[in-house]
Amino acid sequence: MGRKPYRKVVVGGTFDRLHLGHKALLRKAFDVGRYVYIGLTSDEMIKDKPYAEKILPYWRRLECLLKFIEINGYSNYRVIKINTAIGFADSMKDLEAIVVSEETYKGAVLVNRAREEKGLPPLKVVTIKVIKSKVGPKISSSLIRAGLIDPFGNPLTRKKNETGKRL
Template sequence: MRKRYRKVVVGGTFDRLHLGHKALLRKAFEVGEYVYIGLTSDEMIRDKPYAEKILPYELRLKDLLKFFEVNGYSNYRIIKIRTAIGFADKMKSLEAIVVSEETYKGALIVNRARKEKGLKPLEIVTIGLVRSSLGPKISSSLIRAGLIDPLGNPRKIGSP
């Protein structure tokens, strides 16, 4: 089956790879022949909630590589990013950006930056949020806070 786009981009911290991350990445591979993944640098995450608990870049990279291997994904490139826009305003050949409802505004910022540089805006492919048993979404912040596990289930008191 032919993919909708030749080259798509997706970005994030991808800390403690959870069901929401996996849904986002699967959608990127579903719609794109080749997927560029912008992975946030350690410097970029200092202001995130529970930043001190975010896994280092190398471990987050390793988790992504393991996920891609297990799922048989091969047409991708992971690029370390140091800003929210990363490389998305420099690559003319990109056609689409894959985001969640929560990160949709980031896609608009990327498109504004592309427009300023004379590049065509990216098509925006949006996925819904993956719910957790504690609320509207699974998030790395809730996992880092020890409230849920990567599947969105509540953590038992005293469990790691």
């Protein structure tokens, strides 16, 4: 790819059970930004998410994120633990863009509102489409945690016991 349009971009999330949607979001961030800041939600921040008790701990989510970055040969990034939806995006002057999905677009609006309140310029919003699942409108970590789909959006069939009844 030629020159990347932004010097510094931000992307954030829980990145639990790294799935195709997460990977598309991260790829887009690395495609458009020369330096990528990744806000990774802390364990404290995820307590109210669906199936929160099944969300992998921060250190494990970080490990999977770093593995994905390494496998793809990405460089020029920094992962920062965040404790709020805004994270650090309202305090870094030289950020230029935020990468979100259609579903998380409202987060970019909140970030830009917070930046405006601090006298910082708004970020350009780069949006990717939601990746469809074979059992619903999108691939989501919640559906994976619920045991309904795999990280590729394929439906999971419940295991059967010896009598043929679903467990």
